[in-house]
Amino acid sequence: MASGPVVIGFDGTPAAERALREAAALFAPRPALVVVVWEAGRAFDLMEVPTLDLPPAGVDVRSAFELDQAMYEQAQRVAQQGAALARELGLDADGLAVADELTVADTLLRVAKEYGGQALVVGSHGHSTLGELLVGSTTREILRHADGPVVVVRGTR
Numbered sequence: 001m002a003s004g005p006v007v008i009g010f011d012g013t014p015a016a017e018r019a020l021r022e023a024a025a026l027f028a029p030r031p032a033l034v035v036v037v038w039e040a041g042r043a044f045d046l047m048e049v050p051t052l053d054l055p056p057a058g059v060d061v062r063s064a065f066e067l068d069q070a071m072y073e074q075a076q077r078v079a080q081q082g083a084a085l086a087r088e089l090g091l092d093a094d095g096l097a098v099a100d101e102l103t104v105a106d107t108l109l110r111v112a113k114e115y116g117g118q119a120l121v122v123g124s125h126g127h128s129t130l131g132e133l134l135v136g137s138t139t140r141e142i143l144r145h146a147d148g149p150v151v152v153v154r155g156t157r
Helices: 014-027 061-088 104-114 137-145
Strands: 006-009 031-038 092-099 120-124 150-154
Touching (some): 014 061, 014 120, 031 061, 031 104, 061 092, 104 137
Parallel strands (some): 006 031, 006 120, 031 092
């Protein structure tokens, strides 16, 4: 078994909070890493998006950089809030905001591997009746490609 922290994917949603609470119940007082994945460069996409027959939105490089920086800072705040909640629940937790490289699933799997994660914990968002037969795309990709234990905590209906 890996000796690193329990890696908890966190985005501040109720499903992610529930996953964090369940992780604490299962793994406390072990070390944990609460990971928020954010999409670096997303603000720069606004510079290139054509809208109908209108010119691009008029976002300049400086504004895009500032927006991207604000998104990163928000991801850091959410990671620290998640880590604080995890510590309240008995985990020895740190927060980490990390830019996604390909997808959220790939990024969480990479972080879990790099940190020697004992397990990867993710929350599953509620789905419609038809969707209940399926697992969300991020969760499905994690389950398909994980090298170690994965805990999927279902959100409330």
